[in-house]
Amino acid sequence: MSVYAPDLDTRPRPSSGRGRRSSPWTWRWGDRLVLLCAWAAGLGLCLIAAAIVLYMGYRGIEYLRPGLLFARPAISTSQSHTGGILDPLIGTLLLTAIGIALAFPLAVASAIWIAEYGRPSWLARIVESSIEIVAGTPDIVLALFGVAIFQLGILAPLSFRAEGGGVYGRSFIAAGAMMSLIALPPLFVATRDGLRAVPTHMREAAFALGKTRIATIRRVLLPSVRSNIATGVTLGVSRIIGDTAIVVLLLGKTLHIETQGSVPAINLLRGTGSTLTSYVYDNSPAGEGAAPQKAYAAAFVLLLFVLALNLLVDKIGSGSLTSSV
Amino acid sequence: MKWLRKPWPDHRAERTLGAVSLLVGVVVLGMIAFVGVRAWPIFAHNGLSWLGSGGSLQTQLANMQATSVNPPAAAFHLRAWPLVYGTLLSTGFAVVLGVAIAVLSSIFIVELAPARLRRVAIPVIRLLASVPSVIYGLIGVLVFVPFVGNHLITASQKASVQSTVELTGAGLGVVVVILTVMITPIMIALICEALLSTPRSWREGAVALGLNPLRAVLAVTLRAIRPAIVAAAVLATARALGEAVMISMASGGSFFTPSLSHGVPIFLFEPFRTLASAIIDFNEGIGAPALSATLYAFAALLLFSAFVLSIAGYLIKLPLRKYQVRA
Numbered sequence: 001m002s003v004y005a006p007d008l009d010t011r012p013r014p015s016s017g018r019g020r021r022s023s024p025w026t027w028r029w030g031d032r033l034v035l036l037c038a039w040a041a042g043l044g045l046c047l048i049a050a051a052i053v054l055y056m057g058y059r060g061i062e063y064l065r066p067g068l069l070f071a072r073p074a075i076s077t078s079q080s081h082t083g084g085i086l087d088p089l090i091g092t093l094l095l096t097a098i099g100i101a102l103a104f105p106l107a108v109a110s111a112i113w114i115a116e117y118g119r120p121s122w123l124a125r126i127v128e129s130s131i132e133i134v135a136g137t138p139d140i141v142l143a144l145f146g147v148a149i150f151q152l153g154i155l156a157p158l159s160f161r162a163e164g165g166g167v168y169g170r171s172f173i174a175a176g177a178m179m180s181l182i183a184l185p186p187l188f189v190a191t192r193d194g195l196r197a198v199p200t201h202m203r204e205a206a207f208a209l210g211k212t213r214i215a216t217i218r219r220v221l222l223p224s225v226r227s228n229i230a231t232g233v234t235l236g237v238s239r240i241i242g243d244t245a246i247v248v249l250l251l252g253k254t255l256h257i258e259t260q261g262s263v264p265a266i267n268l269l270r271g272t273g274s275t276l277t278s279y280v281y282d283n284s285p286a287g288e289g290a291a292p293q294k295a296y297a298a299a300f301v302l303l304l305f306v307l308a309l310n311l312l313v314d315k316i317g318s319g320s321l322t323s324s325v
Numbered sequence: 326m327k328w329l330r331k332p333w334p335d336h337r338a339e340r341t342l343g344a345v346s347l348l349v350g351v352v353v354l355g356m357i358a359f360v361g362v363r364a365w366p367i368f369a370h371n372g373l374s375w376l377g378s379g380g381s382l383q384t385q386l387a388n389m390q391a392t393s394v395n396p397p398a399a400a401f402h403l404r405a406w407p408l409v410y411g412t413l414l415s416t417g418f419a420v421v422l423g424v425a426i427a428v429l430s431s432i433f434i435v436e437l438a439p440a441r442l443r444r445v446a447i448p449v450i451r452l453l454a455s456v457p458s459v460i461y462g463l464i465g466v467l468v469f470v471p472f473v474g475n476h477l478i479t480a481s482q483k484a485s486v487q488s489t490v491e492l493t494g495a496g497l498g499v500v501v502v503i504l505t506v507m508i509t510p511i512m513i514a515l516i517c518e519a520l521l522s523t524p525r526s527w528r529e530g531a532v533a534l535g536l537n538p539l540r541a542v543l544a545v546t547l548r549a550i551r552p553a554i555v556a557a558a559v560l561a562t563a564r565a566l567g568e569a570v571m572i573s574m575a576s577g578g579s580f581f582t583p584s585l586s587h588g589v590p591i592f593l594f595e596p597f598r599t600l601a602s603a604i605i606d607f608n609e610g611i612g613a614p615a616l617s618a619t620l621y622a623f624a625a626l627l628l629f630s631a632f633v634l635s636i637a638g639y640l641i642k643l644p645l646r647k648y649q650v651r652a
Contacts, residue, residue: 027537034429035437035539041426042433042446045513048506049449052456052464110346117339123347130350136635138567140601141360141624147611148359148621168612181352214338242457244570249608277459277570284463286574292467299460310452 053303060300063293069301073255073279082291085298087257088279091172092241092305094268095251095275098176099240100233103183107236108229111191116217135185143249146178150250158270159260170252171260172269178246183236190235194228195221231316238309241302244277253278276302360628363621366614370401375622378406382580386607389615396615403619407580411597414497414583415572416565419504424558426505427512428547434513435520436542454510462574465503470494470575478594486587490595495577498593503571508564512557519553520546552641559638563631569601578606600627 024035071084110127118124134142150159150169159171198221206216222229247253252272259267274282276298281287283295333341367375385403392400434446474494483492523546531541547554577596585592598606600623610616 024537024539027539031537031539034543038429038433038437041429042438045426045430045453045506045509046446046449049453052460053452055464055468056460106345106348109342110349113339113342113346117342119339123343126350127346130353132635133353133632134349136563136631137356138563138569138601138627138631140567140569140604141628141631142356144363144604144621144624145356145359148363149355184349212333212335214333214335217338238455242455242459244457244459245605248570248605249611277457280459280463281570281574284574285466286462286578295463295467299463302457303460306455306457307452310448310455314448 053307056296056300056303059296060303062296064297064300068294068297073274075255082294085276085279085294085301087255088274088276088298089301091247091251091257091273092275092277092302094172094273095176095179095247096237096240098172098269099179099183100236102177102180103187103236104233106180107184107187107232108191111188111195112217112222115192115195116213116221131185131188134181138245139182139243140245140249142178142181143246146174146246146250150174150177168252170250170272172251172271172273175246175250176269178250179240179243182239182243182246186235186239187229187232190228190232191225194225198224227316231313234309234313234316238306238313241275241305241309242277244281247275247278248281251275251278253282276305357628360621360625364618364625366401366618367403367622370398371403375403375405376409376626377404379404382407386610386616386619389619390607390610390613392613392615394614396613400615401618403622405600405619405623407582408598408600408603408623410582411576412566412599412601414597415500415504415576415599416562418497418501419508419565420558420562422501422505423509423512423561424554427509427516427557427561428554430509431513431516431520432539432542432547435517436538450510450513453506454514458507458568458571459574461503461507462571465499465571465575466495469499469503473499473594477590482591482594486591486595490579490581492591492594493577493596494594495575496594496596497576497583500572500576500597501593503575504565504568507568507571508561511564512554512561515557515560516550516554519550523549552644556638556641559634559641563634563638566599566630566634567601567627569599569605572599573602573605576602578602 024032027035068084069089070086072086073088074081074083076082110131114124114128147169149155150171150173155169158173159169202220202224203216206220207213211219251274252258253274254272255274257268257273258271260270260272261267279298280295280302283291283298285292380402382403382405388402389396389400430450434443434450438446471494473496474492478492478494486492520542527545527549528538528541531545532538536544576598578598579596580598581596583592583595583597587595604620604623607616607620611620
């Protein structure tokens with residue numbers, strides 16, 4: 001399934017009889033109308049995408065100042081005193097790192113197991129359908145699931161504790177754990193499909209040299225699907241960066257990154273914070289902030305990240321086409 | 326880390342990897358169990374009739390929020406029809422519009438566009454799919470809503486429904502337009518893939534029989550990939566059902582049920598809420614047990630629909646395997 005990476009084939013499609021192609025002007029009216037609609041739909045979507053990027057770019061350049069990136073947010077009624085987006089920026093990076101760090105071993109291990117072992121087959125089918133279920137679950141449901149598990153007594157030390165000792169199940173760890181579920185499916189699918197595309201003779205050659213299955217996987221197969229894994233990671237990162245629901249419910253969307261406890265690093269992970277997405281949400285008229293200029297600036301930074309990740313996917317993808325095994 | 330460096334015996338590697346893979350299954354089971362258990366009070370007190378209409382949802386949720394740790398049974402009373410209706414309405418319109426646009430633009434990309442244009446169109450449409458929903462929501466609430474509110478809704482239209490609802494511009498029309506843009510790229514990806522994998526000879530046969538190239542695509546290729554189109558629509562439905570943030574920002578956040586009896590233009594301007602956007606809107610009140618059970622009940626319904634839709638998508642795609650068409 002190419003749900004996560006709308007992976008459209010760019011192969012030129014041989015047209016039927018170029019040179020003697022029938023001219024649309026001789027067609028029936030109905031056909032001409034369909035032709036017109038198809039062109040309008042295709043070009044329309046491209047124009048919408050261009051309009052989004054250009055509009056956000058225009059607003060971003062209008063409101064984004066380099067100082068904003070390095071200033072911490074502050075509370076003020078005037079938009080000129082509400083500070084910058086340093087904390088949300090750090091929050092986004094931290095959450096992405098946690099999410100990928102958790103998702104990577106899980107996704108790659110299951111992809112290897114499914115593609116290379118996969119026995120018994122009913123178990124393999126269960127694992128594959130579980131991942132499909134995770135992929136189909138709305139992020140808001142995953143967020144509520146996260147709230148439910150991180151409010152449990154045993155997991156309470158992992159999350160932020162309110163003044164009265166109430167556990168809300170909100171922390172970087174909680175949000176990162178749920179983010180890893182969002183990044184898991186694209187990473188899994190990319191790795192599995194990459195492994196399946198490796199020709200059998202490479203495995204046979206390794207076996208003939210006396211390598212065990214796992215040694216073949218580590219020395220031969222994994223190096224050859226590196227670019228697939230990289231694509232999967234990039235897709236996972238772009239899904240984590242763009243997610244709002246999990247942040248709003250599980251990170252607490254506090255203005256500053258608030259630490260919890262005194263152990264360095266751990267207190268950060270147990271603390272709450274915000275990300276670019278929750279910052280945009282909060283400062284839009286839908287949230288309480290109502291600072292549209294700051295929202296535009298943060299959204300522009302977010303869109304730049306997304307654009308960069310998109311370019312990266314294209315680059316990795318095309319690289320693997322020319323240098324594949 | 327020494328044990329990692331040493332070559333593993335094969336059976337141990339297999340078991341370790343298998344165990345790690347099973348974790349995903351455990352997570353899914355845990356998710357179903359947790360959401361189900363948390364949602365149970367609502368089902369226990371209302372049965373399935375909480376999906377129906379009756380009373381004001383606004384006051385019901387306010388009552389839930391007001392009760393503290395030990396809510397009386399009456400606090401669990403819930404009739405969430407406005408949310409179910411809003412979800413069905415926005416998803417239905419967006420998917421119908423989206424399928425039409427996705428089929429047309431897939432034909433454009435695969436059959437009509439010159440190669441140079443196609444090379445631009447594909448990444449650009451892929452970009453549409455990866456724009457975060459909060460950016461769509463921001464554009465909706467800061468660009469579309471004021472535009473619709475100031476220019477498209479006339480003063481007389483506002484006055485005609487003043488007694489029941491205030492029209493600000495945020496509402497069904499804006500949400501459907503944005504939601505369509507959000508779900509179309511997924512459908513395009515699936516439909517394009519199916520279009521590309523139908524045997525070329527089928528279409529060539531149709532052209533040889535005298536059909537023009539476009540009609541050949543419509544008559545032969547499109548008919549062959551009908552299951553893929555339905556499967557794409559099903560997948561897009563699942564996406565639209567779960568969209569929370571954009572709708573929470575652009576729908577106007579009201580328990581109003583848009584009604585056709587006000588006339589079509591006003592119908593499109595009326596605010597509403599969906600199940601998913603209500604979870605976002607009320608997440609602050611999750612400390613109140615009754616309200617929390619309600620939100621988990623919404624989540625359980627979304628989870629159940631996503632599950633049913635993914636099974637439906639799988640079953641629909643089965644006939645395609647016969648022709649070895651990937652989808």
